[in-house]
Structure formats: structure tokens, C-alpha cells
Amino acid sequence: QVQLQQWGAGLLKASETLSLTCAVYGGSFNNHYWTWIRQAPGKGLEWIGEIDHSGRTTFAPSFKSRVTISVDASKNQFSLNLTSLTAADTGVYYCARGRREWLRALDNWGQGTPVTVPS
Amino acid sequence: SSELTQDPAVSVALGQTVRITCQGDGLRNSFPTWYQQKPGQAPLLVMYGKNSRPSGIPDRFSGSTLGNTASLTITGAQAEDEADYYCNSRDSTGNHRVFGTGTRVTVL
Numbered sequence: 001q002v003q004l005q006q007w008g009a010g011l012l013k014a015s016e017t018l019s020l021t022c023a024v025y026g027g028s029f030n031n032h033y034w035t036w037i038r039q040a041p042g043k044g045l046e047w048i049g050e051i052d053h054s055g056r057t058t059f060a061p062s063f064k065s066r067v068t069i070s071v072d073a074s075k076n077q078f079s080l081n082l083t084s085l086t087a088a089d090t091g092v093y094y095c096a097r098g099r100r101e102w103l104r105a106l107d108n109w110g111q112g113t114p115v116t117v118p119s
Numbered sequence: 120s121s122e123l124t125q126d127p128a129v130s131v132a133l134g135q136t137v138r139i140t141c142q143g144d145g146l147r148n149s150f151p152t153w154y155q156q157k158p159g160q161a162p163l164l165v166m167y168g169k170n171s172r173p174s175g176i177p178d179r180f181s182g183s184t185l186g187n188t189a190s191l192t193i194t195g196a197q198a199e200d201e202a203d204y205y206c207n208s209r210d211s212t213g214n215h216r217v218f219g220t221g222t223r224v225t226v227l
Contacts, residue, residue: 037162037218044221045154045162045205060215094161104216105152105167106207112161 002027006095006110008080012117018082022095022110023075029053033098034071034078035106038115040091050098051078087119122210123151123219130225131196141189141206141219151189151208151219153182155200162205166191193224201226 008020022034036048049059051069059067068081082089092112098104123143131137141151153166164173166182179194189208193200206219 044203045156045207045218047207047216047218050216058215060217102167102171103150103152105164105173106154106162107164107167107173109161109163 002097002108004095004097004108004110006093006113008093008113008115010114010116012085012115014086014117014119016085016117018080018085018089018093018115020080020093020095020113021077022079023077024097025076027097027108029073029076031100033100033104034069035096035098036069036080037094037096037106038089038091039094039112040088043091046091048080048082048093050104085117087117089115090117091115122217123206123208125204125206125219125222127220128223128225130227131193132227133198134195136192136194137196137224139191139193139204139222139224141191141208142187143208143217143219144187144211145209145213145217146184146187146189148213149209150184151182151206153191154205154207156203156205157201165204196224196226198226200224 003025006022030053033050035050051057066083071078095110096106097108099107154162156162170182210217
């Protein structure tokens with residue numbers, strides 16, 4: 001049974017940096033794509049980016065200049081850093097596993113971390 | 120803006136069939152994945168690949184793709200299927216992934 005547990009600061013100020021970490025329990029950490037997604041209040045899902053076990057990253061163009069995703073395979077953890085926050089970054093941030101053999105289907109999700117950046 | 124377009128909302132009578140569509144150029148070369156999200160919950164994978172369901176997803180859910188349009192069909196919709204549904208696939212460049220705009224399904 002694979003479980004993803006995420007944590008990080010939920011109330012930040014404009015211009016600060018968001019840092020979230022996601023720990024993976026159970027299953028193999030290798031051979032999958034570790035992904036971050038966010039959802040603004042009342043809005044749809046937004047793909048932020050992913051990292052594979054070797055550290056290769058891919059980011060959505062709208063985030064590319066501000067985002068870093070890193071992995072610590074020794075701890076079965078991966079992290080998101082998003083810089084230069086604005087109120088538009090408010091939302092729930094999810095981590096998820098993109099299962100390689102299922103064409104990167106996001107088959108396990110973290111519980112979500114609400115993030116607020118007051119305007 | 121999303122490169123995968125979905126109808127904002129659809130409704131279906133209990134026990135009837137509803138089809139949710141997802142349209143975008145990225146679908147010409149990549150199968151989508153589909154997610155169900157209920158209020159206050161993380162999304163749940165319901166379909167991947169050509170037409171594959173994770174363990175625990177009822178067989179009333181099915182998927183198909185033709186050209187640049189993918190569909191998720193619920194045959195015999197149940198009250199518990201009322202939720203938001205999102206497709207996910209590659210964007211038109213093939214270099215990134217993107218979610219569809221989402222469809223709210225109401226079961227009457």
C-alpha cells in the first residue's frame with residue numbers, strides 16, 4: 001500500500017518562497033514520476049511539474065522560471081520550491097506518484113496542503 | 120490556460136449513461152488519464168491507458184479516444200459518481216503535461 005504524506009508552511013507572504021515536501025511510504029521510489037499539482041480555490045487542477053528518480057525534471061511553462069523540484073531518494077522524499085509568491089499562488093498543493101508502467105497515471109496522491117498568500 | 124477542453128457541466132439521470140469529453144491536440148499521440156474529485160478530497164485516478172481501470176474502480180467507467188477527442192463514459196451512473204472529472208495528457212508540444220478544464224457531473 002503506497003501512501004504519500006506531504007507537509008510545509010501554509011501561510012506565506014507575497015514575494016516569499018513556498019517549500020513543500022512529500023514522503024513516500026511503501027512501494028518502490030525508483031521508476032516513477034514524482035509530481036506536484038495545485039488547485040486554486042474553486043478552480044481546476046493545474047500541473048506544476050515532475051521529477052523522476054534520477055532527478056530529471058519537467059515543468060509547466062507557466063511555472064518554469066519560479067519552480068524547483070528535487071528528490072532525496074535516500075529518504076524516499078521529493079520537494080517543491082516556488083519562489084516570488086503572489087496571491088495568485090493561493091490554493092491547495094498536491095503531490096502525487098506518476099506510475100511509469102501506467103503511462104504516468106497519477107495513482108497515489110498526498111492529502112493536499114492548503115497554501116494562502118494574502119494580497 | 121489549459122490545452123485540454125472539457126464541457127463545464129453535464130447532468131445524468133440515475134442509472135443512465137453519461138459521456139464526458141476532453142479535446143486537445145495532445146490527445147492525438149497520447150492516451151489521457153482521468154480523475155474523479157469530490158468536494159474536499161484529493162483526486163482519484165479512474166482511467167488510464169487505452170481503457171484501463173485501477174483496482175476498485177467500477178466497470179461502469181470506460182474510456183476511449185478518437186483523433187483529438189477522448190471520452191470517459193459512465194454506464195449506469197450512480198449517486199456516488201457525482202463529482203468533478205478531469206482529463207490529463209500531454210500538451211500540444213508533447214513536452215509537458217496538462218489537465219483539462221474539468222467537468223462537473225450531476226446525477227439527478
